Amino acid sequence: ALPTIYAITPTYSRPVQKAELTRLANTFRQVARLHWILVEDAAARSELVTRFVAGAGLPCTHLHVPTPRRYKRPGLPRATEQRNAGLAWLRQRHQHLPPPQPGVLFFADDDNTYSLELFQEMRTTRKVSVWPVGLVGGRRYERPVVENGKVVGWYTGWRADRPFAIDMAGFAVSLQVILSHPKAVFKRRGSQPGMQESDFLKQITTVEELEPKANNCTKVLVWHTRTEKVNLANEPKYHLDTVTIEV
Ligand code: UDP
Numbered sequence: 001a002l003p004t005i006y007a008i009t010p011t012y013s014r015p016v017q018k019a020e021l022t023r024l025a026n027t028f029r030q031v032a033r034l035h036w037i038l039v040e041d042a043a044a045r046s047e048l049v050t051r052f053v054a055g056a057g058l059p060c061t062h063l064h065v066p067t068p069r070r071y072k073r074p075g076l077p078r079a080t081e082q083r084n085a086g087l088a089w090l091r092q093r094h095q096h097l098p099p100p101q102p103g104v105l106f107f108a109d110d111d112n113t114y115s116l117e118l119f120q121e122m123r124t125t126r127k128v129s130v131w132p133v134g135l136v137g138g139r140r141y142e143r144p145v146v147e148n149g150k151v152v153g154w155y156t157g158w159r160a161d162r163p164f165a166i167d168m169a170g171f172a173v174s175l176q177v178i179l180s181h182p183k184a185v186f187k188r189r190g191s192q193p194g195m196q197e198s199d200f201l202k203q204i205t206t207v208e209e210l211e212p213k214a215n216n217c218t219k220v221l222v223w224h225t226r227t228e229k230v231n232l233a234n235e236p237k238y239h240l241d242t243v244t245i246e247v
């Protein structure tokens with residue numbers, strides 16, 4: 001059977017949330033055997049996301065965990081608790097059914113752009129696979145540098161000293177590796193800005209072990225796009241429309 005792809009998506013309430021989730025679901029719906037783990041950054045499941053998930057037309061697990069207020073500051077990593085909640089769910093779900101069904105996990109932020117080819121590439125991940133990411137790190141792209149089929153360095157414009165100079169969108173991990181490293185999580189304590197990926201990957205793999213995808217990391221199949229903040233300057237102070245519309 002095809003390995004299941006588990007996509008962990010942290011998401012939070014804001015004017016563009018439903019638009020982002022709609023675009024993401026439109027992509028994911030075209031991918032075979034994809035299980036979406038949508039984790040709301042909230043104290044409870046919101047009605048908007050609950051309704052959205054019900055109509056999304058793909059297998060979806062809807063979780064929630066709020067980011068503690070002290071961590072909601074510029075410069076601090078985002079969505080640590082949400083990604084960990086997704087990891088915990090995945091481990092919990094598989095702890096009682098050994099041997100685990102083949103699976104691949106990746107972290108899919110709600111605002112990035114994913115080509116369908118990316119999923120074909122990550123599906124064959126044996127342990128940890130990597131590939132280039134477009135529009136990130138102050139460059140057109142970042143990528144793992146590959147020689148003779150092995151990752152030997154990183155093409156990056158930002159903090160080249162990172163052990164794994166890669167964005168969250170640039171790697172996938174097999175379910176087996178997630179289950180055999182039950183303590184591997186994203187850390188708040190001691191984690192510097194931009195080190196989330198490295199801190200996590202250090203716990204489960206080595207650079208030598210990485211599997212290059214996307215034609216030896218020479219193709220961009222995912223883009224770290226960011227959505228412009230919407231202008232709501234003309235929103236009425238009070239509710240003036242005759243109907244209530246979810247946007
Ligand atoms: N996110 C979240 N809570 C927040 C901020 C962001 O759950 O307070 C989610 C967001 O929806 C996205 C991921 O975390 O899926 C990364 O956030 P963002 O895209 O803002 O980060 P950047 O593009 O700067 O890497």
Ligand code: MN
Nearest residue numbers: 109111225226
């Ligand atoms: Mn983003």
